[in-house]
Amino acid sequence: MISKKAKYALKALLYLAKQQDRGLVLISEIAAAERIPRKFLEAILVDLKVQQIVQSTRGKNGGYTLVKDPAQISVGNVIRMVDGPLAPVHCVSHLYYRKCEECVDEATCEIRLLMKRVRDATCDILDTTFLADFSKVTALVVEEEANQI
Numbered sequence: 001m002i003s004k005k006a007k008y009a010l011k012a013l014l015y016l017a018k019q020q021d022r023g024l025v026l027i028s029e030i031a032a033a034e035r036i037p038r039k040f041l042e043a044i045l046v047d048l049k050v051q052q053i054v055q056s057t058r059g060k061n062g063g064y065t066l067v068k069d070p071a072q073i074s075v076g077n078v079i080r081m082v083d084g085p086l087a088p089v090h091c092v093s094h095l096y097y098r099k100c101e102e103c104v105d106e107a108t109c110e111i112r113l114l115m116k117r118v119r120d121a122t123c124d125i126l127d128t129t130f131l132a133d134f135s136k137v138t139a140l141v142v143e144e145e146a147n148q149i
Helices: 004-018 027-034 038-050 075-083 110-126 131-148
Strands: 054-057 063-066
Touching: 004 027, 004 038, 004 063, 004 075, 004 131, 027 038, 027 063, 038 054, 038 075, 075 110
Parallel strands: none
Antiparallel strands: 054 063
């Protein structure tokens, strides 16, 4: 499960992506439009600025904008920046690998093998979904849900 911070980061980035033609966007506008507590959003945007995903301008006409094209910002990378590894357990993480203390043999550990499949499926989706793809993803999900009814 992603954290509320990661969810809010994605919501803010999606909002900025949709407003990209307008230029700078005020924190108060993002907070109101996406129903994100302003102080929490400020902290999130500072983190995203450090990660060079957004940039800000101070002053009367200030605000935030994306540094990169929305087609270059993957959901997987945003979640990793905010929450850390996508892997459900450390022993299957590429970037944050750590052997489980209780593990006797990683090669035959059934839990590890299952969690590796979960990690791979999660990464396949999140690392190939970019901010620019969300309108397509939303349409696909709505269509899939309609077909299930």
